[in-house]
Amino acid sequence: SQLGWPLHEGDDFHPRENVEKMARGEPLTDQDRLPWLLKLHDVIQRERSSGGDAIMVCSALRRLYRQVLLFGSEALTYSSDTAGLHMCSLPGVWFLFLYGTYDLIHARMVARRGHFMQPGLLRSQFDVLEPPAEEENALLLDIRRSTDDICREIQEHLRQLS
Numbered sequence: 686s687q688l689g690w691p692l693h694e695g696d697d698f699h700p701r702e703n704v705e706k707m708a709r710g711e712p713l714t715d716q717d718r719l720p721w722l723l724k725l726h727d728v729i730q731r732e733r734s735s736g737g738d739a740i741m742v743c744s745a746l747r748r749l750y751r752q753v754l755l756f757g758s759e760a761l762t763y764s765s766d767t768a769g770l771h772m773c774s775l776p777g778v779w780f781l782f783l784y785g786t787y788d789l790i791h792a793r794m795v796a797r798r799g800h801f802m803q804p805g806l807l808r809s810q811f812d813v814l815e816p817p818a819e820e821e822n823a824l825l826l827d828i829r830r831s832t833d834d835i836c837r838e839i840q841e842h843l844r845q846l847s
């Protein structure tokens with residue numbers, strides 16, 4: 686990646702049924718996403734235990750999805766009680782939340798060629814989006830800025846943390 690870390694593209698881990706569903710213009714459900722999120726959790730765990738830096742890019746729209754990324758299936762057991770509140774961050778793992786308006790993201794998707802994701806699905810994603818809360822270890826990044834700028838801010842942020 687531009688940041689110099691190994692990059693995992695979340696989309697590469699979708700089962701074929703999910704990709705076909707999105708290509709047909711149908712939003713994924715929580716059930717569709719769960720096996721995919723569990724796979725991403727395995728990748729994150731592998732990277733954590735290897736001790737190096739890495740980046741994973743994916744739509745982690747709901748708080749529960751992000752908890753699954755961090756804690757795997759355990760997040761499902763605890764999500765509804767108070768323990769769920771504490772399962773929102775993990776040392777050494779940061780969320781980078783790229784935020785922008787519906788109109789800007791939609792315009793970029795319409796201009797993008799050769800991607801299975803239909804711009805028509807964006808509305809359903811905004812409908813389920815739960816922006817990360819303070820306690821989730823998230824850095825908020827405005828997508829109106831250039832990618833160079835965004836990368837610089839990420840590096841600066843991580844420097845301050847270490």
Ligand SMILES: Nc1ncnc2c1ncn2[C@@H]1O[C@H](COP(=O)(O)OP(=O)(O)OP(=O)(O)O)[C@@H](O)[C@H]1O
Nearest residue numbers: 696743744793794796797798802828829830831832
């Ligand atoms: N900072 C930016 N400034 C201007 N255009 C951008 C910027 N970042 C991405 N784009 C453009 O927006 C479009 C979508 O970007 P990209 O494919 O990287 O998004 P993505 O988050 O990976 O999307 P998806 O979640 O659908 O995989 C692309 O055409 C890309 O060139």
Ligand SMILES: O=C(O)[C@H](O)[C@@H](O)[C@H](O)[C@H](O)CO
Nearest residue numbers: 696699707713718743744802
């Ligand atoms: O959870 C989801 O609905 C999917 O992961 C989508 O977000 C797409 O895969 C992605 O946006 C296209 O790149």
